[in-house]
Amino acid sequence: MEDRSIIELFWNRSKDAVGALSHKYGGYCYSIAYNILAVKEDTEECVNDTYFKMWNVVPPTNPNNLPGFLGKLTRGLALDRVRLRTRKKRGGGQYEAVLSELEESLSSGESVERHIEDKEIAAALNRFISALDGESRAAFVLRYFGFYSIEAVGKKIGGNENRVRYLLRKTRAELKNFLEMEELL
Amino acid sequence: MTAEKLIDCIGMIDEKFISEAVGYVPKRRARHIAAYLSVAACVCVAVTAAVLISGGGADIETLPDGSLTTISEVREPVQTTYSTPAQTTVWVREPPETVPTGTESSHSVTEKNETETLPEETNVTSNNLLVVTEQTTSASTAMGGEPETGTETAIVPRWEDLSEIEKYPELYCHGIKYGLSVNDKFTEEEVNFYGNGNVTGIDEYTGEIKTKDCGFYTVSGMDSSYMLAVYTGDGMYTGYMNSSYRTDTLGEYLDGTDFIGRHGFITVKSSDMSDDTGSYYIRYDLEEVKEFTEDFLLSNSDAPFISERTNSWEGIFWSDERFSLIRIYEGGYLYLAGMPADKYFLIGETGFSELTAYLEENAVTEKVYYNTNDGTDIPE
Numbered sequence: 001m002e003d004r005s006i007i008e009l010f011w012n013r014s015k016d017a018v019g020a021l022s023h024k025y026g027g028y029c030y031s032i033a034y035n036i037l038a039v040k041e042d043t044e045e046c047v048n049d050t051y052f053k054m055w056n057v058v059p060p061t062n063p064n065n066l067p068g069f070l071g072k073l074t075r076g077l078a079l080d081r082v083r084l085r086t087r088k089k090r091g092g093g094q095y096e097a098v099l100s101e102l103e104e105s106l107s108s109g110e111s112v113e114r115h116i117e118d119k120e121i122a123a124a125l126n127r128f129i130s131a132l133d134g135e136s137r138a139a140f141v142l143r144y145f146g147f148y149s150i151e152a153v154g155k156k157i158g159g160n161e162n163r164v165r166y167l168l169r170k171t172r173a174e175l176k177n178f179l180e181m182e183e184l185l
Numbered sequence: 186m187t188a189e190k191l192i193d194c195i196g197m198i199d200e201k202f203i204s205e206a207v208g209y210v211p212k213r214r215a216r217h218i219a220a221y222l223s224v225a226a227c228v229c230v231a232v233t234a235a236v237l238i239s240g241g242g243a244d245i246e247t248l249p250d251g252s253l254t255t256i257s258e259v260r261e262p263v264q265t266t267y268s269t270p271a272q273t274t275v276w277v278r279e280p281p282e283t284v285p286t287g288t289e290s291s292h293s294v295t296e297k298n299e300t301e302t303l304p305e306e307t308n309v310t311s312n313n314l315l316v317v318t319e320q321t322t323s324a325s326t327a328m329g330g331e332p333e334t335g336t337e338t339a340i341v342p343r344w345e346d347l348s349e350i351e352k353y354p355e356l357y358c359h360g361i362k363y364g365l366s367v368n369d370k371f372t373e374e375e376v377n378f379y380g381n382g383n384v385t386g387i388d389e390y391t392g393e394i395k396t397k398d399c400g401f402y403t404v405s406g407m408d409s410s411y412m413l414a415v416y417t418g419d420g421m422y423t424g425y426m427n428s429s430y431r432t433d434t435l436g437e438y439l440d441g442t443d444f445i446g447r448h449g450f451i452t453v454k455s456s457d458m459s460d461d462t463g464s465y466y467i468r469y470d471l472e473e474v475k476e477f478t479e480d481f482l483l484s485n486s487d488a489p490f491i492s493e494r495t496n497s498w499e500g501i502f503w504s505d506e507r508f509s510l511i512r513i514y515e516g517g518y519l520y521l522a523g524m525p526a527d528k529y530f531l532i533g534e535t536g537f538s539e540l541t542a543y544l545e546e547n548a549v550t551e552k553v554y555y556n557t558n559d560g561t562d563i564p565e
Contacts, residue, residue: 028207067207068200075196083189097367102188121186122197129202134209141206144195150367151428158211161364161428165354185186 003066010058018051021070028067029074035094035147036078046081050074075145094147101168102144105176106185121184128178132171135159139167344388344395350417353384353397356425363413369404369424376402376414376422384415384425435519435530436486477543481536488530491518 001020009017026047033046050073063069082095129137138157142148143164148156154164179185344352354365358380379401386395402414402422411430414422432438517533532540 063200065200065204068203071203071207072196072200079192079196099188099192102191106186106188106191118190118194118197121191121194125194125197126199126202129198135211137202138206138209141198141202142209144192145198145203146206156206156209179186 007058007063007066010055011062018055021051021054025067025070029070031148032071032074032146033078035149035152036075036082038094042081043078046074046078049077053077071146075147094149098144098147101172105172105179124179124182124184128175136167136171139164140171143168343390350423351386352395353386355386356382356384356401356413356415358382358401358413359410361410361427362429363425363427366412366424366426369412369414369426371402371404371414371422371424373420373422375405377405379403379409379413431490433490434486435482435488435490435532438530439482439486478540481540481543485519485530485532485536488519488532488536491529491531 001024003024006017006020006024009020029047029050030043033050034040034043037043037046050070053073054070057073061069079095129140132140135157139153142153142156143150150161150164150168153168154161157164159167176185350365350367356363356365381398382401383396383398385397387393388395399415402416403409404412404414404422404424408430410427412424412426414424417423517531517535517537519530519532519536
């Protein structure tokens with residue numbers, strides 16, 4: 001079923017809407033949630049929360065890019081859940097690893113203490129990501145938006161793990177430089 | 186700004202980047218076989234050149250993913266060749282103090298310091314990073330044209346700024362190479378002492394190969410030829426995985442799988458896995474599929490491992506032990522992904538027909554199910 005048709009089902013408050021969404025994007029949502037939560041039960045609950053939230057926000061929202069919109073919903077809910085959960089030594093999925101990697105892009109000798117709106121940073125990130133080449137962009141988004149493991153990113157972009165680590169390391173260093181130039185650090 | 190805030194902000198990026206990344210298809214998939222042959226020739230030339238340049242003193246090995254690596258002795262100029270069907274990248278890197286005279290330099294390793302003026306495109310502002318310029322050879326014109334060459338700039342941290350895990354990403358034991366798997370952490374109760382050895386890494390600043398003595402540990406429930414662990418502090422042991430690990434038969438793979446708790450199965454039929462246009466998704470009655478699939482898999486437990494496959498069916502199942510993916514390929518190849526490693530098993534044309542026919546007959550397309558935690562599904 002086309003994405004537009006699925007969205008129309010939500011707008012029409014059809015009982016088939018969630019089913020159609022689940023059939024097409026259930027696995028996709030599960031992957032993002034599982035990458036972050038790494039616990040089956042939490043993941044399933046998170047995916048169901050995503051469907052429920054989708055039901056509540058569409059309408060009035062009319063997503064132009066359903067997988068992107070759905071990915072954001074799932075990711076946000078999974079992050080909320082993982083932050084609420086007591087941190088354990090195991091079972092943190094890719095969250096802790098991604099958090100640790102991104103610290104690299106923030107460590108700066110001269111931190112400027114000022115309040116920066118999230119939207120301002122997001123707009124800068126859009127400019128940064130759009131300037132990346134296709135492979136680096138895919139690797140960056142899969143890893144830091146989707147929380148894919150290094151191995152999974154490698155499979156997706158067609159490179160081995162060393163290649164992925166290299167691309168991410170390079171991109172993180174460029175991001176750090178970019179954020180400093182934009183005076184966001 | 187904190188890393189958590191950055192993660193939140195990344196969650197607000199333009200949705201087009203997300204769908205683009207999720208649907209990303211490596212360029213190499215579209216290449217004609219001639220391109221691969223041409224690239225193979227390039228690789229041969231590059232490897233031969235690397236051996237000659239290093240005076241024949243380098244070891245060459247084929248990695249599990251098919252790429253070749255050449256590593257010379259410590260303190261000698263390091264020649265490393267990485268290759269993929271899409272691109273051949275030749276890294277030529279030397280310690281700054283041992284640049285051979287009379288040699289035309291095709292590379293540079295530059296240390297950033299406070300007074301140095303860097304090329305505009307590098308934009309490095311931290312004094313604990315290196316700028317490494319690679320010379321690259323692209324295979325994009327391998328259909329008869331001249332290969333494209335260019336440079337790629339990488340920024341790498343100093344050795345002393347790396348964590349212990351980042352320093353030593355490889356482990357060799359009994360001739361098997363294991364790669365660091367940072368997300369596989371184990372407690373003391375889950376590991377058993379296996380023996381002493383060392384882990385290795387490369388200081389990208391000097392090109393020096395570093396080693397560190399440490400103890401190896403086997404992980405409970407995992408084959409030692411698949412994973413070993415090393416103590417990495419805080420009472421935790423970090424796993425090193427052999428990515429080329431393969432079991433011989435489906436039965437060996439299934440030994441570690443608990444089917445009892447499985448309660449989900451979704452399938453998709455796709456004629457082209459790189460493009461889901463025209464695919465359709467069917468939700469099956471879980472309990473029936475569970476029983477049938479379990480019986481089927483166990484009855485085919487002697488199916489040998491194999492690496493070829495064509496068009497596919499795809500399914501996902503969950504068990505108490507694993508999150509796994511099943512693909513059933515035309516030609517009778519069964520693919521199981523998940524722990525401990527991706528697998529293809531030959532179940533034969535009959536097996537393919539039997540399994541897919543059963544799945545088709547038992548398709549439930551009208552009901553909406555929500556998974557529950559007790560192994561049953563409740564229709565909406």
